[in-house]
Amino acid sequence: MTSQVMPRATPGMRTPPGGSPVRLRWTPPFPVHLGQTLRVLARGAEDPTVRVLSPDRVWIATRWEGLPVSACFSREAVAEGVNPLERDVMVEAWGPGAPGWLPTAPRWVGAADDWKPFETSDGYHLLPASLTRARHQHPGLRLPATGTVLDRAVVSVLEQRVTALEAVRAHRALLRWAGEDAPGPAPSGMRVPPTAEQWRRVPSWQWHRAGVDPARSATVMRVVHRASALQRLARQEDPAQVRRALQSIGGIGPWTAAEITQCTHADPDGVSVYDYHLADYVCWFFDGAPGSDARMLELLEPWRGHRQRVVRLIKASGHRKPAFGPRLSPADHRHH
Template sequence: MLLDHDTCYRAVAAKDARFDGQFVTAVRTTGIYCRPSCPVPPPKARNVEFLRTAAAAQSAGYRACRRCLPDAVPGSPEWNLRADAAGRAMRLITDGVVERDGVPGLASRLGYSPRQLGRILSAELGAGPLALARAQRAHTARILTETTALGLADVAFAAGFGSVRQFNDTVRAVYGVPPSRLRAEAARRAPAHRHHTGDGGAPGALTLRLPYRSPFDPHGLLAHLDARAVPGVERVSEGTYRRTLRLPHGPAAVALDLTARPGAVVATLRASDPRDVGPAVARLRRLLDLDADPQAVDGALGTDPVLGPLVAATPGIRLAGTADPAETAVRTVLGQQISVAAARTAAARLATAHGDRLPAALRSPGDPDLLFPTPATLADGLARNPLEGPARRAESLRVLCATLASGELVLDPGRDPDALRAELQELPGIGPWTAGYLAMRVLGDPDELLASDLAVRRGAEALGLPGDEAALTARARAWAPWRSYAATRLWRAASSATTTRRTA
């Protein structure tokens, strides 16, 4: 898919950071590619070409600018909007699927042959799946090289390279210098901010910047997470969200400081296996919706006469996503038709009864240390000791867990939203609301209104909008393709109205 040369060049000439991550600028005369906001003087228009991904630039023989670090930018919001094969593939590649399952595994998840998928990605993104995965590996390798004391051989295998030689060759090709030079330059830039274990083993406390596009509303995200935080599994305090994680190669714990510095969330990750750094970053970015384009969302919703004042008062809201799709599905079914507080209590009981303790090496005093139970554990436990409460909800939860554990139902960011909704609604006790909510939380679907949701309708009524589901659905057509963000604003309006009534 071609990019408009004049539009892209205007963004580069203006050093417009809003376009960082949406394309890269490749300069023919230097052989370097940059982010649009690179601080160096813009090259002449005739000397540049614009490519959709870093992988496309690398495949064309360009190396990354070491001044602007074009790989250290928010991801393209396009991958959240697009439900086609290219968008779904990009989400899975960033989650490390190619590293774990190879290109055949990626293609199988998407319903294509490896050759078909290669043609699609090459046509849409300018690079095939191996090149896209290679760019992802290079990015992870740079992070580990610059921010940990891992030996470079350990970095190579942690980032997913098959050999040290492949690692060295790739880093040289992508960044123009060997890994040792990257490490030395990083030490000179910020020696006081390096975090490492000191023993060359698995990283104990790896601190990462997760950049985002401004504006950003951290307080709304923190309030959402705090209201639903399961004791022992997650906690919110002083602008920081802490939780345990199950990652592909082992457990982990993370602290996400949403308010420490403008332009980025600061993540402190303690992982049992350094191979999980890349997948952890991808999942945390989806959890906080950090690849969103708030200018586009707010620009569209801000023109609405009712939502406009809300957008002006609180710009840059994000959709709360998930770091663990299976956990979110279990908690969603568990919380059907009960209050948020009651759902939190029920989830805490489930976690306490069936969860695992975080390994001692990953614990930090006062932080959560309980891993939410896996679907397999819950399927077995609930079969022997059914959940207290309504029998229908207990059976729905048991079937959901069994279906997830068997692999019949797959919840990952590569799913097609409509197909996922249909599969979920085939399970007992799961209706359109639950399916839509999971599409919003698990896939980051930006256009799910959830018009049947009671809080959404109450929020609409509080703002003078129709509270009837059909009428609200009709009124909301003008908010497409950002109806999920509109629903989030309606939720907040309902909460504000409730608080006002209680304090009046």
């Protein structure tokens, strides 16, 4: 059940950037863990667009039809006899795009992610005991469906072929230069991602200064020139079709497409093949040995349709692969 607490939260109305928020109360039909669900969107603890302040309080900064939005997801104190993960979710949003964005807020915290078809399938009973135990221990784990295809595409392209540290550093720098302050009382340092036009205006020297090589910046430019098409993809219901469409853009392959739809479409099956760590991580879990992407897909085949759910459960189980072998060293492109 969803209810808008403030009647002025209706499409077409504008909220001043520093004015009163629009509010929504959502009663989830299943357990939802706010922090665990939204944390996947963040790149580091100081991500300019996502701040997980506690398991029950998360801020995001985004856009709705080009207009800035900041929003706080929270929950009231635990009431006696109520499952903490089934309490109503309160959303307060600020900015000129807030009224239009507000009805989409439940999708950000898993409203589009139904685990029942997986949990009642024959394949679910084939899961190792540690994964069914992980699901039992983390019933509020959900996959978000933000619909922000352009923003996630840029983030994912920045993460291509570099370390997480390099990607985080580049993302923060670019949003500091090209983004806007998040409206309302958002935590200090939060920024609204640039529009397609604002990305187009980023000069080559700023990409260089952020440590983004010409190949990645060129891919971002191809992405932003397809912004209208990406907006249409946000309304496509089948994540597999979205992944295929994304790969028609030069520089976006299976890894990048899966990284996008996992966040924008609650993609239950998108697997990040060609990831620097994931194949070994999954293979160590099942085989107790390193492995290839082909072997990872072979191991996940019994759960086709839900392979991303299985990957998330492996991570939720606390599995760690042995820490040895060469590390990917950051390459500083700013001095080339």
